[in-house]
Amino acid sequence: MALRQYRCLVNSLNIRSQPFTQAAFRTGQTLRRHQVITVEDSRRAESEGYLWLNFERGWCAARSLDGRAVFMTDAVPQRERLLGINIDPNNPTANPTPEQLRGLGWVRFVLHMDSRREPPERAFAFYDPIIRAYHHSGTRILLILLQDTFVGNMPWVNGDWARYARDFAVRASAIAARYRGQVAAYQIWNEGDLDGAPTSHYVKPEDYATLLLLASEAINQADPSALVISGGLASDAANSIEYMRAVRRALGNALPVDGIAVHPYGHIPPSPNAAPFPNYTGSLDALMRRFTDAFPDKPIWITEIGVARVDVNNQTYWPRIANYMDKTIDFLRDTYMHALGAVIWFAWSDSMDQAGIVNVRGEPKNPIFSTFFANLHADYPIYERQNTPFANSIALAHSATDALADASAEAFAARLQAAAPNVSALLLWCSNGTAWLGGTGALAVHSAVDLSRIAKSLVKARVRLHAWHGLHGADITAEISQIVQAALAQGVCSIVLDLDPQRLALRQPDHIRTFMTALRRALPAETRIGLSFDGRPANFSAVNLTEWLPFIDSWHPKVWYADWNGRPSVLIGQTLSALRPYRKPIVVLTQFGPDGDMREAGRAALEPHQAAAGIAFWRLGTASAAQLAAVRGVAMPWLAGYTPLDTLGTVAVRTASPLRIRAVPSEQSPTLGQLQPNEAVSVLERLSLPPLEWIRHRRGWSVARNAATGEVYLG
Secondary structure, eight states: OOEEEEEEOSSEEEEESSSOOSGGGEEEEEEETTOEEEEETTSEEEETTEEEEEETTEEEEEEETTSSOBOEEEOOOOOSOOEEEEOOTTSGGGOOOGGGGTTOSEEEEEOOSGGGTSOHHHHHHHHHHHHHHHHHHTOEEEEEESTTTOOTTOHHHHOOHHHHHHHHHHHHHHHHHHTTTTOOEEEEEESTTOSSOTTSOOOOHHHHHHHHHHHHHHHHHHOTTOEEEEEEBOSOHHHHHHHHHHHHHHTTSOOOOSBEEEOOTTEEOSSTTOOSSTTOOEEHHHHHHHHHHHOTTSOEEEEEEEOOSSOTTOGGGHHHHHHHHHHHHHHHHHHSGGGEEEEEEEOSBTTTTTOOSBOTTSOBOTTHHHHHHHHHHHOOOSEEEOSSTTTTEEEEEEETTSOOSOSSHHHHHHHHHHHOTTEEEEEEEEEETTEEOBOSSTTOBSSHHHHHHHHHHTTTTTOEEEEEEEOOOSSHHHHHHHHHHHHTSTTEEEEEEEOOTTTOOOOSHHHHHHHHHHHHHHSOTTOOEEEEEEOOGGGGGGGTGGGGGGGOSEEEEEEOTTTTTOOHHHHHHHHHHHHGGGOSOBEEEEEOOOHHHHHHHHHHHHSTTTOOSEEEEEOGGGOOHHHHHHGGGOOOOTTTTEEEOOOOOEEEBOSSSOEEEESSSSTTSOEEEEEOTTOEEEOOEEEEETTEEEEEETTEEEEEEETTTTEESBO
């Protein structure tokens, strides 16, 4: 019996005696926003256009079958590290090392270039080692691009935002190309909705729309995996929401971002005594409700929150600020996990607007410092994202030779966004053997330039492009050249190779190894390669599937349930069971069909116990408008594309006296607390820094063993 928890997303949801909408079935009871129910998976039903969930109090509608209305979502466990902090490498007192922030989810900082009054290459040389070090440490970077990055023609003084946007995009492209694979996300501007503020430049919504679109396109072309986040909104909620709605209207009802950023200064969680100062009267819950209602398809990123511009030397403020921090982070994590992209505290140092967790000398301001690090160590998900760009995504698969009704790729993107806004990837069959596929439609591909054009056109809809190649293997040198052109086209996220035994010349193990070794050498190390093939387990041997395993990053099995006269759930289940032992992410490639079959295919592939990373529907060019719209009804579970982290066991304190808990694995690090004798903790991470061996637990770092003396503290 599989049990799932679901969270109510609306203010009030009727509980009914049976899964029907008529008034006669109302019980008079309701679920309130944020309430959680437990449901047995088998106690679900489809009726009157809705998916219904049955629990101990009755039935509730979870969503409409067409995906246009969603009332409940998975009561989500944490799947990503959310917590971050604002730093400023351009300021020597606000530039902590990655070791000082080990285990943190995010750092956010401005990329100062023109403000440094030096050539761009010198600015790059300054930031290169900083960005590289944070990337290698596992802490993700949110890089802010604004007027300090590129001053240009100063349109905030001289006008002509259109010219500035074009030139800004050129700079953004150069930055994203240089830091490809190192910077996880880019934020375009900061607090541009504030008119007359001394710390930011106001940008009219229609001008910001142009700036945002061109920057998003440029970043996507240079680094398709990087996220793009809106500038942090800092005016009141009503004005901020209307500002972004105006941006969306200016872009034809599109928002080319992966998240909406807000700066809710002065807002407090609904917890007793949470306000650090009397003027903190805004409701953080109300603000989050308004933003999630206004932009239900975009995660909300809190890229600044904290207490700024106070007397940093008044230590009586510090416990109040720490209390506010703790209650705010707890509330957001407990209540809005499903809606958040990040929560980034402002700031590291008092030299940053008098808002630090350390003073200008780098000394901890306790209890603010210790509270931040206690939350850092609690911010540890028990799941990890599968290593594929298709993770947690619904894709469409298309052949470049198939005609579409759209006059252009831009028109196709607009239609896709309206019909199936839950689609986040397009797998485009663009080449066979040594030649481009060609075609005459909106998504025809005659060269790598066409792939880049299509990728750029999809940016408004935030749909990533993946190239798909039919592998022959007869002319190895020429075909590798063809694949490399497709894989390296600007804006292409990955390449998927299709194996069809009717055309495949590579059958023998040594032939496969020779080809794939040469291909891997011809591509950058970070290039993702997937493999598509007949998903029936009995046919795996026809392409010698196991020989491809060391060279590829993901499986894309084709499950044509309609062609094979089978149920989607049965056939997909058989394929997933056969592929799990190969331990690669699986993206199920299946067919358009009746809407019920497509929803069944989605459930069969994406439910957590099935463990597929994503799903793709073939064949877009022959799908009807109704079938395309039916994709909207395919639900994406919260944990689709994520797998549980392996546990590292449990240890207990073996000393007679308490054992210190450190912020980071260093004896010079500030102490966060103590573990008591015989206290047991779960091990999240192990690290050897001779002679000491450290373990990380949910409260921080502690020494487990001294290899020089043989003393054991945790065992």
